[in-house]
Amino acid sequence: MATEILMPALSPTMxxxxxxxxxxxxxxxxxxxxxxxxxxxxxxxxxxxAVEEGxxxxxxxxxxxxGVKVNTPIAVLLEEGETAAxxxxxxxxxxxxxxDAGNEEAPKRAAEAPAPPTPAQPAAAKPxxxxxxxxxxxxMTVREALREAMAEEMRRDDTVFLMGEEVGEYQGAYKISQxxxxxxxxxxxxxTPISEIGFTGLGVGAAxxxxxxxxxxxxxxxxxQGIDHIINSAAKTLYMSGGQLPCPIVFRGANxxxxxxxxxxxxxxxxxxxxxxxxxxxxxxxASDAKGLLKSAIRDNNPVVFLENxxxxxxxxxxxxxxxxxxxxxxxxxxxxxxxxxxxxxxIGMTYALEAAEKLAEMGIEAEVIDLRTIRxxxxxxxxxxxxxxxxxxxxxxxxPQNSVGSHLASVVMREAFDWLDAPIITLAGxxxxxxxxxxxxxxxxxxxxxxxxxxRQITYR
Amino acid sequence: xxxxxxxxKAADSSTGKANVSAEDxxxxxxxxxxxxxxxxxxxxxxxxxxxxxxxxxxxxxxxxVVGMEAAAKEGDKHITSYRDHGHMLVxxxxxxxxxxxxxxxxxxxxxxxxxxxxxxxxxKHFYGGHGIVGAQVPLGAGLAFADRYKGNDNVxxxxxxxxAANQGQVYEAYNMANLWNLPVVFVIENNxxxxxxxxxxxxxxxxxxERGAAYGIKGExxxxxxxxxxxAAAEKAVAACRAGDGPYILEAMTYRYRGHxxxxxxxxxxxxxxxxxxxxxxxxxxxRELLLTGKHASEDDLKAIDKxxxxxxxxxxxxxxxxxxxxxxELWTDVYA
Numbered sequence: 001m002a003t004e005i006l007m008p009a010l011s012p013t014m015x016x017x018x019x020x021x022x023x024x025x026x027x028x029x030x031x032x033x034x035x036x037x038x039x040x041x042x043x044x045x046x047x048x049x050a051v052e053e054g055x056x057x058x059x060x061x062x063x064x065x066x067g068v069k070v071n072t073p074i075a076v077l078l079e080e081g082e083t084a085a086x087x088x089x090x091x092x093x094x095x096x097x098x099x100d101a102g103n104e105e106a107p108k109r110a111a112e113a114p115a116p117p118t119p120a121q122p123a124a125a126k127p128x129x130x131x132x133x134x135x136x137x138x139x140m141t142v143r144e145a146l147r148e149a150m151a152e153e154m155r156r157d158d159t160v161f162l163m164g165e166e167v168g169e170y171q172g173a174y175k176i177s178q179x180x181x182x183x184x185x186x187x188x189x190x191x192t193p194i195s196e197i198g199f200t201g202l203g204v205g206a207a208x209x210x211x212x213x214x215x216x217x218x219x220x221x222x223x224x225q226g227i228d229h230i231i232n233s234a235a236k237t238l239y240m241s242g243g244q245l246p247c248p249i250v251f252r253g254a255n256x257x258x259x260x261x262x263x264x265x266x267x268x269x270x271x272x273x274x275x276x277x278x279x280x281x282x283x284x285x286x287a288s289d290a291k292g293l294l295k296s297a298i299r300d301n302n303p304v305v306f307l308e309n310x311x312x313x314x315x316x317x318x319x320x321x322x323x324x325x326x327x328x329x330x331x332x333x334x335x336x337x338x339x340x341x342x343x344x345x346x347x348i349g350m351t352y353a354l355e356a357a358e359k360l361a362e363m364g365i366e367a368e369v370i371d372l373r374t375i376r377x378x379x380x381x382x383x384x385x386x387x388x389x390x391x392x393x394x395x396x397x398x399x400x401p402q403n404s405v406g407s408h409l410a411s412v413v414m415r416e417a418f419d420w421l422d423a424p425i426i427t428l429a430g431x432x433x434x435x436x437x438x439x440x441x442x443x444x445x446x447x448x449x450x451x452x453x454x455x456x457r458q459i460t461y462r
Numbered sequence: 463x464x465x466x467x468x469x470x471k472a473a474d475s476s477t478g479k480a481n482v483s484a485e486d487x488x489x490x491x492x493x494x495x496x497x498x499x500x501x502x503x504x505x506x507x508x509x510x511x512x513x514x515x516x517x518x519x520x521x522x523x524x525x526x527v528v529g530m531e532a533a534a535k536e537g538d539k540h541i542t543s544y545r546d547h548g549h550m551l552v553x554x555x556x557x558x559x560x561x562x563x564x565x566x567x568x569x570x571x572x573x574x575x576x577x578x579x580x581x582x583x584x585x586k587h588f589y590g591g592h593g594i595v596g597a598q599v600p601l602g603a604g605l606a607f608a609d610r611y612k613g614n615d616n617v618x619x620x621x622x623x624x625x626a627a628n629q630g631q632v633y634e635a636y637n638m639a640n641l642w643n644l645p646v647v648f649v650i651e652n653n654x655x656x657x658x659x660x661x662x663x664x665x666x667x668x669x670x671x672e673r674g675a676a677y678g679i680k681g682e683x684x685x686x687x688x689x690x691x692x693x694a695a696a697e698k699a700v701a702a703c704r705a706g707d708g709p710y711i712l713e714a715m716t717y718r719y720r721g722h723x724x725x726x727x728x729x730x731x732x733x734x735x736x737x738x739x740x741x742x743x744x745x746x747x748x749x750r751e752l753l754l755t756g757k758h759a760s761e762d763d764l765k766a767i768d769k770x771x772x773x774x775x776x777x778x779x780x781x782x783x784x785x786x787x788x789x790x791x792e793l794w795t796d797v798y799a
Contacts, residue, residue: 205604
C-alpha cells in the first residue's frame, strides 16, 4: 500500500519547518536510510531519511515551502508494483491534513493536574515521650545511640551493611562505628576509598540489588560530590520506574557547622535535601531520637538522608531501655508546652530553642518548643495546632536563610493558620555568608540563643 | 547435531574463535533485526509527534548488545545509558511495553512516567535506562556488589559509551570494582562520537579499555560490528567474573548510523563516512551473508524472519498508540515506596 511521507518533527519542540530541498524526485527508488530532503528547523538544517524502501510516487510539497506543519504529507512512497495512481491525491491529502489526525490520535491531555492526595491528617503530637510511662531509661550519648541503632539493625537483618570512609579499621572518623568491624566483619563494615560519587552510586546500585546499605559521609559537605546519585539515582527511580524499583538506603553523617572548620566544612543540608520528592530527611536532636529514627530509616524502603551533628555526638540524653525502640518519621516532638509563642526547630537548633525557652520563662513568656525531628515528611499539623494556641511562631535553624526550612514552614502556617496569627512569623537562620574561620565571626554567623529570645519578645511585644 | 557441526565451521571462517550453531546465528539475526526495525519505527513515531523529548536510537550498534547478552544467564543484571531500547529488547522485555513507554502511555514499562531514557524491568533484571552520562557505571558496580555480598554467581553487564568514559565516576567505580573483585563486565560501546565530539577530540589515549590497566583490570577491544566476535569476547569476560576473577572491560568498536538523538543535525561527520559503515560493516548484513553462504538459511527463511519482526514491531506500535495516557491520578503515585 502506498504510504504518505509526513513532515517530521526533528526536535522536541518543532511544530513546523521549511522544506529546504528535495534530494529525490518522483520516480526515484529509495532505500531505508537514503536522504530524501533537507529540512530547516528553528535550530538547524537537518537531513531527513527514508525509513522504508520504495519508489517516490509523488512529491506533495515543493522545495522552498516554509511553515510546513509537522505531520503534513510531503510525498508518497510506493511499494513494489504500485503506480502513482495508487497514491492518495494531493488534494485529498491537503483537505485532510494528517497533522490533525496525529493530534487526535493522542488522547486529550487533562486540562489541570489533580490535587495531591490528602494523607489522613496526622493528629498533632502530644507533649509526651515516645515510650510508655515507667519505662526504664539509660543515659547515653548521641554517638552511642547511633552506634546501637546500626548494630541492632545489622544483627536483625543480614542485608544491612555500612560503607564509607574510615568506618571500619579506623573505627569511624567520629567513632560512630566503633566496634562494628569487630562484631560484623569486613563483609558488612566496608572501608571505601575517598570516592564519594563512586561509592554513593555503588550504594544505590547495591540497594537496587536487594541490600540495605548505610552510606556514611564523613561529613555531609562531601555528599555534594555524590549528590547526583542521591537525587537523580536514589530519589527519582521509584517514580521513573512506575513503582518497580524502590531504593532502601540511608545516607548518614555529620551535618552543619562543627567548630572552626570554616566555609567548606560548615553547612547545613536540611533545606537542600528536603526539597526533593522521593527522599526522606531526618535531623535528630536527642539520643533517643537519633536511635529511634535511625532504626526507622534503615527499615524504610525509601532513600533517607540522615543528618547528624558533630557537636551533639557527645551529648547525653535519656534513652528508653527497651527492645527495638523506634521513632516514626513525620511526627514532631513537643519538648515544652507553652501558651505565648511557638518555637520550632530541629537538630542542633533545638539547643538554642530550649535555652531560649528557659530565659523567656524567667521573663514570664511561656514558649512551646517543638522539635520537627524529620524535615521530610514534615509534621506541620503539630506546628499548626500549636500556633492556633499561641498565635505566634519563631523558627530556628543553622542553615542559610534563603529558602530555608523555616521559610517553607512559614508559608505553610500562613496558608493554613493565617487567621490565628497575631504577629509576623520570624524565621531565624544562620547568616547569609559563607562560614568564617575566626572564632568571633563564626559565633556571629550562627544563630544564637539571644536571637531566639529577642525574636520571641519582638512578636509577643514584650 | 549435524547442523551444529557444519555451522560451527561457517562461524570459524568468520572469526576463527566462536563456536556457534546456525540456530544461535538465526537468533542473533532475529534480535538484531528486531532492534533495527523497532528503532526505525520509533524514529517514525517520533516524526509523527507520538514520541516526545529525547529519543536516542541504537541503529548500527545492534551487534554489541546481542553478542554480549548471548553470554548471559538468568539472574544476570543489565544496566545502561539512555540509548537503551536495544538492551531492553534483548533482555526479553516486551516490545509493546517498551514502545508504549516511548509514547508515554499507561501500558509502558514505567506507566508512562519514565520515557525513552528511564525504563526498568525488575522481572528481567534490567536496571535502566539512565539519563546522566556515566551514572550507570557505579550503579552497575553496586548491583554486582549486592550479588557478591549474597554469594551467588550472577554477573552485571554495565554498558556505557565513549563519552561516559571521560566521567570521573567511571574510574572511581573501576577502582572499587577491582578492589572488591566485583562480578561486573564494563562494556564500553565506542561508537566514536560523544554526541558531536569524536573520540579523537575528547580522549588523549585512543584505547579506552586500556585505562582499566591503571586499576589492574583486564580488558580487550573487540569488533563491535561482528556479533560472533562480541559473543566470544563476552564469554571470556563473563567466565572470569563468574569465577570470582572480575571485573573485566570490553571495548566494542561500533558505530551509530543515526544522530545522537532525534534532533541532531549531524554536522560533525560526513554523510560518506556513515554510508561507508552501513555498506561495508553492517552487523546485520554480515550475519545475513554468513547464514546464506553457509546455507544455514535460504532467502525465503530470512524473508519469513523479516516478516515476523515487522509484525512484532507493528503490533508494538499499534499498542503504543492505542494504550491510553496514564490516569491523572498517576501524577501522585510511586513517589514513595
